[in-house]
Amino acid sequence: MPYLIRKILHPNDWLEVAFAFEDDDVRPEPGQFYMFRLSPYAPILPRPFAVYDYDGAYMTFLVRMVGEGTWLIWENEEGLELYGPYGKPFHAPDDKPLVIVGGGIGIAPLNFIAEDYIDSGGRYLRSYLGFDGKKFDCGFLEQYSRPIITTEGYITDKVQIIYPDEVVVACGPRPMLETMCKIVPPENPLYLSLESRMACGVGACLGCVTDFPLVYKKTDSGLVLSKTKQVKVCTDGPVFKREIV
């Protein structure tokens, strides 16, 4: 099981936690997540966190300290166990330009997806990162993706143009993802990394199942929601493709 080796508390309540692997641990792929079991007693449910970075040796998570569970990772690592990697891996096609759009903590899975893209030979990466006042300095994305960053308002307002052939991957609050579904042209593949409350993480309990607006149809006034899809975020996703009918 992966074990904790480093915790870094950043300004604005951002926490980076790094783990090393034991020899027979399965290694993560982009798009995947782990369940953090904070204690055998309480909180009783583990918390899902997307893998933020994996350099072949160490795995890092980016966590927003928002409540009891997340503060426990910083304050007390006794009893912390990691279960995973869970979820379907996602590799952005390395022969197409990639656009990353992140809202707040949504940056976490996007960073690993972007790193993997560059490592696989991807050459054209750009990004939009929105923060609700509390910015996080993401070294990799700042260096490799010429990010447009906002710390107030909606990041989607800044997404003015998507070029032909670009593949877009977005992660953030649900309203942001719904907006992305409508503004990214239908010819551009759009992928969304979803989050959900979870219990088992392995597809057994159906607690993470959500009805997400994933299917859109072309109309004269643009893209309009056609129907929602019922998906199991932990095993069908967390990354899902927008569908155009």
Add this chain to the structure above:
Amino acid sequence: MNRTEITFLDHTFKNPVIAASGTYGYGEDYRRYYKPEILGGIALKGLTLEPRAGNKGIRLWETPSGVLNSIGLQNPGLDVFARKVLPKVVKLGKKTEILVNIAGHRSEDYMKVLDFFKDYPEFLYELNLSCPNVDDGMAFGSDPDEAYKLIKKLRRNCELKLIVKLTPNCPSITEVALAVEEAGADALSMINTIQGFAVDYRRKKIPFDNVYAGLSGPAIKPIALKMVFDTAQVVKIPIIGIGGIRSATDVIEYLLAGATLVQVGTANFNNPRAMKNIIEDLEKYCRKTDERCADLVGSLQL
């Protein structure tokens, strides 16, 4: 010598530890941690005649030492289950006991599902009586007369082993237990989740679309244990104890209180290896004390 081996409804269970319905899918989802065959048995996700999409919105809410769930019995329905899932279940059933959990709105729903399974007498059938009855909104399991009528109907022409899963959300669970025993139930499993409520203070809203949800986990153990104990005093049919079990000692407590088997559910979420650990610790305990699980059943000194 297998000290954890125990007989229940003429089936020999390698140990009394069963995975609880709704927490273990159809038996395959925890394979990366251990082989499901090590379990005494697996209660499958609840099956209904027609497919059900389950509840929209939030389905989980954490509580101190527990979880509120409002999944809504999402399942593909009998038809798809029979075609896509049953073959794997039959295969798994050669190595561990299978409890097919069935839910319904009307007696006809249960009957049609049981009728399909008459060719599978090797499984056990756990009847979930907590689904609101289509007629008056009360779950079958809350009223002894409704429960009696339902089980009496299902028992007719049905040779399968019927375990009735009781809900604690009723005025008297022992009355319902006695009623279904008289109606011909072969065994009882208790308890299902306890009805609870949550408030999202940040949004000033009720998190669940269905308003109420079911509480499970360590918080409910004292209540479930009491109900098992009280029921064991008045019924003759065997009981499966369910509620907040997360250790071998919890298992032993339920056996002593009168349960022959137990189910483990919520503990799987906190630790996917929980059931494996429980079984190993139970074996260790029985070796150390030179006791057998079968001898512990109902042997509380009163």
